[in-house]
Amino acid sequence: MSEHKELYLGYSTDKAVTPFFQDFLEALEQEKLMKSKCTSCGAEYLPPRQHCQKCLSECTLTEMTxxxxxxxxxxxxxxxxxxxxxxxxxxxxxxxxxxxxxxxxxxxxxxxxxxxxxxxxxxxxxxxxxxxxxxxx
Ligand SMILES: [Zn+2]
Incomplete structure (x- = not known):
């Protein structure tokens, strides 16, 4: 018998796994979309990434204006x-x-x-x- 599995497409604070992602979700609840910016090289990510894909440094969340x-x-x-x-x-x-x-x-x-x-x-x-x-x- 086959088992149906589905991709989870939504966001819920119940499913946040890191403080970084939790902050992203809490902002989303207030209808604010957050991007992230690398603290070292300045690269920006949307949806946000916690670590820079280019230099692996920490990223910080900022609101997408x-x-x-x-x-x-x-x-x-x-x-x-x-x-x-x-x-x-x-x-x-x-x-x-x-x-x-x-x-x-x-x-x-x-x-x-x-x-x-x-x-x-x-x-x-x-x-x-x-x-x-x-x-x-
Ligand atoms: Zn970087």
Whole structure:
């Protein structure tokens, strides 16, 4: 008999494993998206990383102040995992902020097919204990 396993796509403070990630989740609950910045070389990460991918130094969290982005790329998901099957088909998009940082999230309010280069706006969705970020058009 096959066992169904699903990728966990949301964020919940119940599942935080490090103080760094806990801080990220608590900010998200207040609809603040945090990025991280390397204390040594200044590289930035979104979603945040605790340690720099380039020099392995510690990173610190800072609020992502950019809210507007452009659609860099997207995929239409026709066959979703069970937890998202009621939403299929849906669009997962990579938005690029003016700073060059990119973020992958769902676009939840599309009325037509997306177009690369179209403007996106960062949004949040709260359901009980879980807050997620998303793109809005
Ligand atoms: Zn670094």
């Amino acid at each position: 950019e809210k507007e982005a452009k659609l860099y790329s997207y995929v239409v998901v026709e066959f979703a995992p069970m937890s998202l099957s009621s939403k299929q088909p849906y669009v997962v998009a990579i938005g690029e902020f003016p700073s060059g940082l990119r973020l992958t999230a769902h676009i939840t309010n599309l009325m037509a097919m997306p177009e690369v280069g179209m403007p996106l706006r960062l949004g949040f969705e709260a359901k009980e204990k879980m807050v997620t970020y998303k793109w809005l058009v």
